[in-house]
Amino acid sequence: MQWFCPKILCLFTAFVLLSDGQAWAYKRETRIPLSGCRGHFAASGTARYVSKQNETKTPDQEDIIVEINNVPMRPGTILVVYVTDEAVGTIKLDAKQGGTLKLTSSSKKFIPPLDESTSVVLKTVDGRMVMW
Numbered sequence: 001m002q003w004f005c006p007k008i009l010c011l012f013t014a015f016v017l018l019s020d021g022q023a024w025a026y027k028r029e030t031r032i033p034l035s036g037c038r039g040h041f042a043a044s045g046t047a048r049y050v051s052k053q054n055e056t057k058t059p060d061q062e063d064i065i066v067e068i069n070n071v072p073m074r075p076g077t078i079l080v081v082y083v084t085d086e087a088v089g090t091i092k093l094d095a096k097q098g099g100t101l102k103l104t105s106s107s108k109k110f111i112p113p114l115d116e117s118t119s120v121v122l123k124t125v126d127g128r129m130v131m132w
Contacts (some may be wrong), residue, residue: 045068062105068091
């Protein structure tokens with residue numbers, strides 16, 4: 001019986017080198033296009049969900065970034081952002097009739113994951129739908 005087998009030694013070496021306790025880093029991003037509705041047809045934007053895991057020197061993090069443009073409403077108007085019927089934040093329209101909302105899990109707030117079936121809706125404070 002032979003104790004030294006080159007195949008077993010190669011497998012053992014590969015296992016030791018690959019199992020150093022660190023997993024592979026990855027970044028997952030989902031984009032959902034947004035468009036205007038009910039008299040706000042020029043409005044456009046995107047809702048992005050970014051998940052970063054196991055990157056070196058940075059903690060695991062999830063972000064939701066909602067960017068909107070050309071919303072035909074007065075600058076200073078506040079729009080409420082809903083993800084699956086839950087209000088997650090607000091956007092105040094700037095002078096160019098746009099704005100951004102960024103939510104991050106590093107602020108200890110729950111970030112709902114987005115996928116292709118998730119609904120993202122923007123409404124005025126009084127509940128009128130502007131974008132979806």
